Amino acid sequence: MNDLAGIYDKIYRYCFYKVRNSVAAEDITQETFLKFFGQQPRIRRGEDMAYLYTIAKNLCVDHFRRKQDLELTDDYPMEDFAEQSDIKAAIRNALEKLDERQREIIVLRYIGGLSVNETASAAGISRFAVYRLERAALKELKELMEGVL
Numbered sequence: 590m591n592d593l594a595g596i597y598d599k600i601y602r603y604c605f606y607k608v609r610n611s612v613a614a615e616d617i618t619q620e621t622f623l624k625f626f627g628q629q630p631r632i633r634r635g636e637d638m639a640y641l642y643t644i645a646k647n648l649c650v651d652h653f654r655r656k657q658d659l660e661l662t663d664d665y666p667m668e669d670f671a672e673q674s675d676i677k678a679a680i681r682n683a684l685e686k687l688d689e690r691q692r693e694i695i696v697l698r699y700i701g702g703l704s705v706n707e708t709a710s711a712a713g714i715s716r717f718a719v720y721r722l723e724r725a726a727l728k729e730l731k732e733l734m735e736g737v738l
Contacts, residue, residue: 596632597622600645603701607649617652621645639710642701646693646711683733691726694719 600621605614621644629637684692690712697708698719709716 593632596638596641599701600641603642603696604645604649606696606700607646608652613652617645617648620648624648636707636710638703639707642697642703642707642711679734683730686733687726687729691722691729694722695726695730698723 597618601614601618604617604621605611608614608617621641624644625632625637625641632638632641684695687695693712694708697703697711698705701708703711705716705719709719712719714722
């Protein structure tokens with residue numbers, strides 16, 4: 590059961606990074622596991638982790654599709670970011686400057702803790718493409734962060 594809690598935390602962190610709202614991330618994480626367990630009774634390491642991330646990614650995309658239909662107001666909840674340090678903000682800004690594919694690989698590998706094979710499966714690309722994208726993304730992040738650290 591402890592392993593399940595760790596997997597849940599990884600999926601939550603991934604969703605939180607994507608939607609930037611703790612309540613929405615919690616909802617999406619729960620929905621991810623409900624969809625997964627509706628199809629399979631338990632989680633096995635490997636392809637199942639990649640499948641969980643794929644479900645979470647799709648639900649995050651759906652979240653933003655629904656969100657476009659809502660009108661945002663000035664009281665939109667941003668309390669989750671009120672106490673960020675300058676370094677966290679700089680890292681977030683640097684990640685935003687990466688292209689979408691590179692950012693997805695970095696999030697899966699370093700925030701989600703997926704292996705190269707799991708990342709390749711979740712992203713729908715070869716593991717060699719993961720290596721290439723990861724290497725390029727880390728190089729770009731290093732250049733973007735040089736003046737900050």
